[in-house]
Amino acid sequence: MKAAVFKEKGVLKIEDVPEPEVGPSDVLLRINHCAICGSDLHRYLYGMLEPGSIMGHEYSGTIVEKGEEVQGFQIGDRVTCSGGRINPGKEVFPLPARYSAKLKGFQSVSTNGAYAEYMAVDADRLMKIPDSVTNLEASMTEPLTVAIHAVRLSKIRLGDRVLVIGAGPIGLLTQQCAALSGAIRVFVSETSSARRTLASELGASAVYDPRNIDLVEELVGQTEIGVDIAFECAGANPTLQTALEAVRIAGRVIVVSLAWEPVQCLPVDWVGREIEMKASYGALPGDWPIALELIESGNVILKPMISEIIPLEDIQSAFQQLLKPDVKWVQVVVAFE
Numbered sequence: 001m002k003a004a005v006f007k008e009k010g011v012l013k014i015e016d017v018p019e020p021e022v023g024p025s026d027v028l029l030r031i032n033h034c035a036i037c038g039s040d041l042h043r044y045l046y047g048m049l050e051p052g053s054i055m056g057h058e059y060s061g062t063i064v065e066k067g068e069e070v071q072g073f074q075i076g077d078r079v080t081c082s083g084g085r086i087n088p089g090k091e092v093f094p095l096p097a098r099y100s101a102k103l104k105g106f107q108s109v110s111t112n113g114a115y116a117e118y119m120a121v122d123a124d125r126l127m128k129i130p131d132s133v134t135n136l137e138a139s140m141t142e143p144l145t146v147a148i149h150a151v152r153l154s155k156i157r158l159g160d161r162v163l164v165i166g167a168g169p170i171g172l173l174t175q176q177c178a179a180l181s182g183a184i185r186v187f188v189s190e191t192s193s194a195r196r197t198l199a200s201e202l203g204a205s206a207v208y209d210p211r212n213i214d215l216v217e218e219l220v221g222q223t224e225i226g227v228d229i230a231f232e233c234a235g236a237n238p239t240l241q242t243a244l245e246a247v248r249i250a251g252r253v254i255v256v257s258l259a260w261e262p263v264q265c266l267p268v269d270w271v272g273r274e275i276e277m278k279a280s281y282g283a284l285p286g287d288w289p290i291a292l293e294l295i296e297s298g299n300v301i302l303k304p305m306i307s308e309i310i311p312l313e314d315i316q317s318a319f320q321q322l323l324k325p326d327v328k329w330v331q332v333v334v335a336f337e
């Protein structure tokens, strides 16, 4: 089968690789779509995975083969990833790394990802895609869970004023989830004009280019005291400090972005105002069905976020494009069908 294989820092190559083996509790998926995740870009840029690995975890697929122990799924079912389900009589799916003191928070990926024609996966890690949800939409279930997790952790309340820093896929989904959760104003800060336009279309109360404005002063002007919650979805150098300054006294900063390089912040600015800072990483099992239901109900809008649908052959150049600072694209999805 064809797969995009990680060779070295900054290099993905399309190669013919053996089809994955299907264990007794696994199904074999023919991948329909796989969305490109910012965390894959980081792994690629910083070489955070073994050469020979195949990335891709935001997928939809069709079951083409199943192991003898698999229950509840049939050949032909359309599925997407899930946070794991519990089968009676079977061990609970292993808890994620967040519960292990020995593992670093950010996990590497296996050799068996979805930037490939086929992928074997434990059936307990799958959810069926509802009839009204397309394979393309379903491939964005995983990034949506990240936004849901961040918003639920933020303890947002009806009437809160919110700042989202960074309008990439996670920021735009966080923006929508915050509004759905009762935020009365959602401000978005983003340097790319294409992404700012999209944030406006998706309902942001106001969008700002932080290079052209004193964002903190502007937000204090708009809210009188600062925003209640800031979601840091950018991971650039000034953005954590901006989030800490933009929230009101005893406000909350939810750090969603994965910054791979040191970023500056001045602790006294937030200690003196008792800012709560909380990291949000990935999602919990319960966030997954919520994501699929929000897509199915149309409460979360995905379509305008998908800028490019590319064949697997174009993945190397798409990764290069997505890493450019003035990127116009938001979500890029690899299509196999």
Ligand SMILES: [Zn+2]
Binding pocket: 037, 038, 039, 057, 058, 142, 143
């Ligand atoms: Zn992802």
